[in-house]
Amino acid sequence: MKLLERRPTLYEEKYGVLTEDFYAALMSGKLAQFDAYDQTRSDFSRWKGIYETWQGRKAAYEEQMKKRDLVEAMRLQPAY
Numbered sequence: 001m002k003l004l005e006r007r008p009t010l011y012e013e014k015y016g017v018l019t020e021d022f023y024a025a026l027m028s029g030k031l032a033q034f035d036a037y038d039q040t041r042s043d044f045s046r047w048k049g050i051y052e053t054w055q056g057r058k059a060a061y062e063e064q065m066k067k068r069d070l071v072e073a074m075r076l077q078p079a080y
Helices: 001-004 008-015 017-027 032-036 039-068
Strands: none
Touching: 001 008, 008 017, 008 039, 017 032, 017 039, 032 039
16 A cells, blocks of 8 residues: 555656645546647546555555454564
8 A cells, every 4th residue: 555655646746736636636627638648648547546546445444444453453573
């Protein structure tokens, strides 16, 4: 999940907006004018996919954590 959290920063830096703002604009149709540009359309598609995958995994994690005790869920490694 951490990798998915980091990947959108590439697009955030490139386009100058946070992922949540990009996604809201995309879903409301405000970015339709950029569909004519292959690179932008490709970037937006990837960015949207990464964000939706992250949302799904985060929701699954949160649901799982509601059912488990935090201490039991932690992977503790012995100190050497």
